[in-house]
Amino acid sequence: MIQLDGISKVYKIRSGYMKYHDLYALDSISTTFRNNVISGITGSSGSGKTTLANIITGYDTDYAGQILYNNSPVRTAGSVRYVFQDPYISMNPVKTVEWHVSTAASINNVEISDAIEKLEMAGMDYSIYKDRYGHSLSGGELQKLALAISIIPEPEFIVLDEAFSMMDSITLFKTLNFLKQLKKNISIIYIDHDINRVAFASDYVYILNHGKIIEENYTDNIMNTPLNDFTKELIKYSPDYHRRI
Numbered sequence: 001m002i003q004l005d006g007i008s009k010v011y012k013i014r015s016g017y018m019k020y021h022d023l024y025a026l027d028s029i030s031t032t033f034r035n036n037v038i039s040g041i042t043g044s045s046g047s048g049k050t051t052l053a054n055i056i057t058g059y060d061t062d063y064a065g066q067i068l069y070n071n072s073p074v075r076t077a078g079s080v081r082y083v084f085q086d087p088y089i090s091m092n093p094v095k096t097v098e099w100h101v102s103t104a105a106s107i108n109n110v111e112i113s114d115a116i117e118k119l120e121m122a123g124m125d126y127s128i129y130k131d132r133y134g135h136s137l138s139g140g141e142l143q144k145l146a147l148a149i150s151i152i153p154e155p156e157f158i159v160l161d162e163a164f165s166m167m168d169s170i171t172l173f174k175t176l177n178f179l180k181q182l183k184k185n186i187s188i189i190y191i192d193h194d195i196n197r198v199a200f201a202s203d204y205v206y207i208l209n210h211g212k213i214i215e216e217n218y219t220d221n222i223m224n225t226p227l228n229d230f231t232k233e234l235i236k237y238s239p240d241y242h243r244r245i
């Protein structure tokens with residue numbers, strides 16, 4: 001369980017010569033991400049999703065408020081893994097798939113056969129991909145590899161920040177269904193700006209707007225009886241063939 005208590009993140013934005021104003025990327029967020037569920041976070045561009053992911057994963061430590069990981073302010077090493085938006089940054093382009101998998105296995109003291117199994121579960125055939133270099137993989141393939149690497153150590157939580165944005169719809173469908181198997185062992189925070197994708201994958205949904213959680217609820221409640229006007233807009237304007245103009 002990850003509990004956030006009054007998390008705020010302020011950027012100083014230059015607004016003229018020697019003049020600055022405060023931008024609240026996150027504004028006093030208090031909530032809980034429970035174990036063994038898929039928690040979906042959505043909201044418009046700039047609403048604070050990546051900022052929140054950076055803080056939960058310990059990537060950004062410059063914030064106000066407190067975070068508790070299973071009731072402790074100290075995050076156990078490796079207990080929360082982060083899958084970034086951009087796999088071209090997180091995966092090494094001049095190393096092979098075999099190198100990525102074996103390195104993740106040895107760093108985390110995992111049998112190579114178990115690490116390969118994780119890759120296969122994430123939808124990559126090891127025998128086909130093992131000699132491929134990072135630079136030769138497509139964005140979607142790299143994103144599958146990044147997901148597999150994140151689950152090799154069996155962390156308590158993974159935080160997926162737009163981590164499947166380059167996948168085609170069939171691969172995405174299979175990957176989101178795979179998350180549903182994963183959640184038995186790994187708790188998941190899934191961030192996506194598309195509320196329909198978040199609703200498809202998640203048990204519980206958090207709506208971020210201007211750095212605040214303006215609504216959170218079980219997925220069916222959010223999608224069928226949204227309370228906040230902004231949530232209603234996110235649903236209304238999410239692209240859907242049946243409502244095309």
Ligand SMILES: Nc1ncnc2c1ncn2[C@@H]1O[C@H](COP(=O)(O)OP(=O)(O)OP(=O)(O)O)[C@@H](O)[C@H]1O
Pocket residue numbers: 011012023025043044045046047048049050051052193
């Ligand atoms: N390093 C920075 N300096 C100043 N402002 C920043 C910085 N990083 C983010 N911001 C601002 O903080 C706010 C939240 O940004 P964040 O990247 O968390 O949004 P987001 O919801 O992830 O957006 P997107 O869906 O477009 O990735 C935005 O207004 C952004 O411009």
